[in-house]
Structure formats: C-alpha cells, structure tokens
Amino acid sequence: MRQRLLLCRAMPLPPPPSPPPAPRTPGVVGGRLFASLPSPPPLQSRREVHIWYILPDELNDASQLKMYMDLLSPSERKTALSMNGEKLQKGAVLSRALVRTTLSRYTDCKVDPRSFEFKKNKFGKPEILWQSDDSRMQWPLHFNISHTSSLIACGITMDTPIGIDIEEKKRKTAKNILSLARRYFTPSEVDHLAKITNPDAQQKEFIKLWTLKEAYVKALGRGFSGAPFNKFSIMLAANNRIQITVAPKVLKDSDSSCDCLSENWQFALAELNNSHYMAVCIEDDSRSSDSGNGRPPLGLQIWKTIPFLEDTLVSGTEAVKLIS
Structure with missing residues (x-):
C-alpha cells in the first residue's frame, strides 16, 4: 500500500483547466492592430x-476611449489630461488616436500606432520622426490634422506636403464680416466679400476663404504666425476654380514671413457631413503658367471612421459635397 501511495505521489498532477479566453480587443488579431480591418487603397501618386x-x-x-488613450505617448496623455473639461480632453485623445491609427494603415499595419514618434518644426507643425537607420522610412507619409468640437479630420498624402482645415458652417463670427475681413484679408478679398449683399451668403463665403487660407499656411508648414493671411489672396472663381495669388511686391519682400509664399499649390474645397467646410491644400509641382487651367483635380477619397470598429467610404455620397 505504501508503495502505491509513493507511486501516486510521483505521478504528475493533471494540468489546471485553461482560463476562459480574454475578451477580444476590437481591431486586434494575433497581436497586430488593424489586422481585422481592410487596408485603404494605396496612395499611388503625389496628387x-x-x-x-x-x-x-x-x-x-x-472602454473604447480608454483604448484610444492607451495608444498615446506619455506626453500626449499628459497634454490631453491637462485640457480644461472632459470634452476638450476627449477631443485631444481622439485627435492623437486618429493620427496614429490612420498612419498605421498606410504602413500595411507593419507599424504599431503606439510606436510612432513625432517632431514639430519651428512653427509647430507636427511631422513623423523617422530614425535615419529606420527601414520604415520607405513610407514617405505626410499628414495634417484639423478639428472642431464636433468633427476631427486627418489628411494623408505620399511624398508631398499637405494642409487641411475644417470649419463649422455655422461658426460664430463678428456681426460685421467686412470689418473682420479688413483685419485679416487682402483688399481684393475684402472687395469680393463686399459684393455679396446677402448677410448669410457673405458669412459663408468668409468662412470658405478662411478655411482655404488656413489650409494653405498649414501646408506651407508655417501656420498663421509664419504666413499672415494678408500677404496672399485666394479667390473662388466663377468656374469654381480656386486661385491663389501672391503680390509681386510680397514675393520680393525681404520679410522672412513672405519668403515661403508661392503659387505652386492646388486646393480642394468641400462640404463635409452637411455641417462643415473642409479645405485641402497640397504642393503642385506640375502647375503651369496658365493659373491652373486644365489641371486634373485632386484624387480625393474620404472615410468616416470609428477606429478599430467601423470604416465607411463616404466619397460620392451625400456626406461629401465637392465645391471645387
């Protein structure tokens, strides 16, 4: 009997039952973020x-917001939590999570959203920080982000600078639009607005111009402080072409805020979600001397997303109304 007991004690115990599988995190399969979501079509040209x-x-x-928070770097989390109020904190988290998840898509999900590092130029425009020996530099991605309290958008291009701006169509402005325009815009833009007698139409035209000018200075990498709005004119032509003009005297100006201005840029302007104006600006090396006549439009595609859960291509639907 004693021998049998010793033998029993020497036998290995059966393994404990396996714990139930952990709840599946949306968007994570086999440890790879976004493996469960289709990748976007590749960006095949600079246009x-x-x-x-x-x-x-x-x-x-x-739980979803916590997952987005976990994607952020420590400094991004600190910045988000320093915002005054839950709504601003939430917007900051979503903005950074949108940038990181969107960039990851364009690396075929080979780069985890959490591993991106960023730097800012001297005017504050964020850029991807690739290490000089990093094989991931094969993706020459450019991005820009814009947000309001009700919509956040991220634009992506390949190997060309981009600026994007989003403004609410019903954004509150000064009652005297022309007075505000004289403060920031060029005389030709003020004259254009003065010819619009309907107050609502005049306000909408002002917001469109502001959105286009903001997208332009962001594409330059300068922002408002580095490229004042009154140094260049943007006009919405009758054929819905968007034309940018830099005055010759400005081009010759030795002021450092003017040396970056040029007319080699192309725009798109649209209504988004029936509630916002969206302007996009990219560098256009193919621009000819005929003020852009005959140039093909930008290859613009737009998705509404809930990262990790749902992507909806909205180009060509009522959610996107292309103005120019």
Whole structure:
C-alpha cells in the first residue's frame, strides 16, 4: 500500500483547466492592430489625398476611449489630461488616436500606432520622426490634422506636403464680416466679400476663404504666425476654380514671413457631413503658367471612421459635397 501511495505521489498532477479566453480587443488579431480591418487603397501618386474623419459625439464608450488613450505617448496623455473639461480632453485623445491609427494603415499595419514618434518644426507643425537607420522610412507619409468640437479630420498624402482645415458652417463670427475681413484679408478679398449683399451668403463665403487660407499656411508648414493671411489672396472663381495669388511686391519682400509664399499649390474645397467646410491644400509641382487651367483635380477619397470598429467610404455620397 505504501508503495502505491509513493507511486501516486510521483505521478504528475493533471494540468489546471485553461482560463476562459480574454475578451477580444476590437481591431486586434494575433497581436497586430488593424489586422481585422481592410487596408485603404494605396496612395499611388503625389496628387492623391485621403481624408479620415471622426464625429466625437458618436464615441462615448468608456472602454473604447480608454483604448484610444492607451495608444498615446506619455506626453500626449499628459497634454490631453491637462485640457480644461472632459470634452476638450476627449477631443485631444481622439485627435492623437486618429493620427496614429490612420498612419498605421498606410504602413500595411507593419507599424504599431503606439510606436510612432513625432517632431514639430519651428512653427509647430507636427511631422513623423523617422530614425535615419529606420527601414520604415520607405513610407514617405505626410499628414495634417484639423478639428472642431464636433468633427476631427486627418489628411494623408505620399511624398508631398499637405494642409487641411475644417470649419463649422455655422461658426460664430463678428456681426460685421467686412470689418473682420479688413483685419485679416487682402483688399481684393475684402472687395469680393463686399459684393455679396446677402448677410448669410457673405458669412459663408468668409468662412470658405478662411478655411482655404488656413489650409494653405498649414501646408506651407508655417501656420498663421509664419504666413499672415494678408500677404496672399485666394479667390473662388466663377468656374469654381480656386486661385491663389501672391503680390509681386510680397514675393520680393525681404520679410522672412513672405519668403515661403508661392503659387505652386492646388486646393480642394468641400462640404463635409452637411455641417462643415473642409479645405485641402497640397504642393503642385506640375502647375503651369496658365493659373491652373486644365489641371486634373485632386484624387480625393474620404472615410468616416470609428477606429478599430467601423470604416465607411463616404466619397460620392451625400456626406461629401465637392465645391471645387
């Protein structure tokens, strides 16, 4: 009997039952983020622009927001949590999560959204920080982001600078639009607005011009402080062509805020989600001397997204109304 007991003690114990599988994190399969979502079509030329946007009011699940927070770097988390109020904090988290998840898509998900590093130029425009010996530099991605309290958008291009701006169509402005325009715009732009007698139409035209000018200075990498709005003119022509003009005296100006200005840029202007104006600006090396006549339009594709959960291509639907 004693021998049998010893033998029993020497036998290995059966393995404990396997724990139940952990709840599956949306968008994560086999440890790879976005492996469960289709990749976007590739950016095949410098003239193609992809836009991804979020509606913050649709994202209220605490676990989902925590997952987005976990994608951020420590400094990004600190910045987001320093915002005054939950709404601003949420917007900051969603903005950074949208940038990281969108960029990851264009590396065939080979780069984890959490591993991206960024730098800012002297005017504050963020750029991807690739290490000089990093094989991931094969993706010459450019991005830009814009946000309001109700919509956040990220634009992506390949090997060309991009600027994007989003403004609410019903954005509150000064009652005297012309007085505001004289403060920031060029005389030709003020004259253009003065010819519009309907107050609502005049306000909408002002917001469109502001959105286009903002996209331009962001594409330059300068922002408002580095490229004042009154140094260049943007006009919406009758054929819906967008024309940019830099005065000759400005081009010859030795002022450092003017030396970056040029007319070699192309624009797109659209209504987004029936609530916002969106302007996109990219560098256009193919621009001819005929003020852009005959140039093909930008290859613009737009998605509405809830990262990790849902992507909807909205180009060609009522959600996107191309103005120019």
